[in-house]
Amino acid sequence: MRFCRALFLAALLTAAPAALVAQPQPSADEFVPMEEAPPEEQIPAINLVAAAYGFVWIVVVGYVWSLGRRLQKAESEIAALEQRRR
């Protein structure tokens, strides 16, 4: 118990001066223009546009391919079943 009290007191003594000298941070909803953001925060627009168009193409081509394959599989299964029935 005594140890816990000492630990709490030590933490308080360390944190209090740190809180006093801490610089006021800008609020989370404060507007900062992208041009003023640090370089590592800025992504070239061309990369984002290329990623967006690339993603659309991959999804569309992938889905058409998957749908075509499923249709082909179903058609061959129907043909095999109908042949077995005859």
Add this chain to the structure above:
Amino acid sequence: MTKLNQIELALAGAMLAVAPWIIDAAPYEATMGLVQKIFYFHMPAAWLFLLAAIIAGTASAMFLFGKKRDMDGWALAAAELAVVFGIITLVTGPLWARKAWGIWWVWDARLTSSLILWMIFVAYLLLRRYGGPGADKLGAGMALFGLANVPFIFVSVNVWRTLHPQTSVVPTLPVQMGGPLWFCITAFFLLFLALLGMRARLERQRVRIEDLYLAEDEA
């Protein structure tokens, strides 16, 4: 694949292949610049995401209350397309927002409700895949929730404060921007029609396969 689906798919493919040149020729938006060009694919995908949800919900209602068995196949086809066009919308939107707003995502009414709609249809597909007997009716109920979400998503940008542009943007676009946008909407719509037709056909084939297996068991 029917002849009509083939024509729609070929037309959509040709239009989407030339779309980058048409979009490139469109003028830059004054404040956002190049990144605004994502809009030409983002907005048609978002419209079709909502259209697919409307079709899935309406077909599910007809299946549940009108006892129209074939409507279940159309609902399933539209639900799958809602997931496909939904993921396009939800990925291209943040790529645009990162440059335009400075953040990838914001939990406002439009974005959050769109994500919820997408998750409803992902859950619908999982339910249909692994739900076992009765999953069709349970799924139809779920699609109705999706349908109820659509008007909320549409009006959300006009009712609540959000970073997302309002619905009044499209009618006020200048011709140089409106032309490429309507070109992309037409291409996406043709693609949507072809995919919906193909996916619904796949469901009909699955029903046929089940019938053939049943007939084989009875024989």
